Amino acid sequence: MKKFFTSESVTEGHPDKVCDNISDGILDAILALDPMARAAIECSAAYDTLLIMGEVTTTAEIDYEKKAREIIQEIGYDFGTFAYDKCKIITAIHQQSPDIAMGVNASMEHKAGGDEADRIGAGDQGMMFGYACRETKELMPLTASLSHRLAKRLADVRKQGVLPYLRPDGKTQVTVEYVDGVAKRVDAVVVSTQHNAEVSQSQLRADIKEQVIDAIIPAELMDENTKIYINPTGRFEIGGPEGDSGLTGRKIIVDTYGGRCAHGGGAFSGKDPTKVDRSAAYYCRYIAKNLVAAGLADELEIQVAYAIGVANPVSVFVDSHGTGKLDDERLAEIVKKEFDLRPYSIIKELELRKPVFKKTAAYGHFGYKGFQWEQTDRIDALKKYL
16 A cells, blocks of 8 residues: 655744744753753744743743843844844743642642652643654654754755855655555655845755755655655745744644654643653653564554643553554553653653753754663563563
8 A cells, every 4th residue: 555644844943943942942041050940931933023931930040031142143043133133032931820830849649758759740731642663763754854854954054054045944844655554765855945145046956956855865765756846936035033923832743753643732842841741742752762672563652641730640542553562452551560650750760850952942852862762771671571
């Protein structure tokens, strides 16, 4: 059976990703001084204005405006209405609601002298998903991996001066043809990139094909029928917040698995790890990756769900899409036995009190070395179930 599947990515200069970068950059600055801080920082950007809003409870003293301008400059906006030294910045930050803090500070299960891991309750209700598959060495979907790599390459050739006429905003998209569930070829590639006024469309298209697409897409996956679209609407000079509004947390599918599995709806950026929207989603990736790496399934999706103020999840669901070496009910039992899904334990095991979050703000949160949730250190413990 033949099927086609598509994923997209965006560069760090995309208006939504500008906001994600600022939210996570501020969060990291806070955690570097106060690892126990509570934060849910969101940004909105439009034309010449940035709004930094949300809840922060911390002993750290951070100049939010200064940090935001540093990040805007780092991304590359030193021109136009949203230039780092010209844009207007408004801050609207308040402390975490005591009604929320109450459930996080002491979970429903916590008792004096009891298990320390019961001390923290989930910061909100909701469901989180994790996923892994054998399509790439990172155990990520091929479409998502290629889209992210194309977007990152766009940024690299701009910053390294290979294509100096490029500007920060850009989007990529890859469609892969699958036959009987196996990736066979790339059917379509779309790259849209912001550029200056001087470059011609013919030069841009030739350069992007050579320096970006050919540098990232394996030649064996391309053929004479692969469709390539580079700036298909023509010129793309006005970009970033000047061209379109941006908002923290609006690229949740780009941030995860490119649409390959379900999503609980909760965004990541700007949130401290007591928010299970983020920490539990990271842990679900960790679980799924270790189960696949251990050989218990070739593809695996896991869902956990929480109630606010309660430490233990209310449900654990596993779907191996028919690839499991054991049935899905048994796999769910293994997950509950081998992995501690309480927020306190997740934060401790994944070392989420450290300022590691800005590195996740563009090109996806999964599939990269260096993140604790990408470790495959449970393989030996899981192989005993085969």
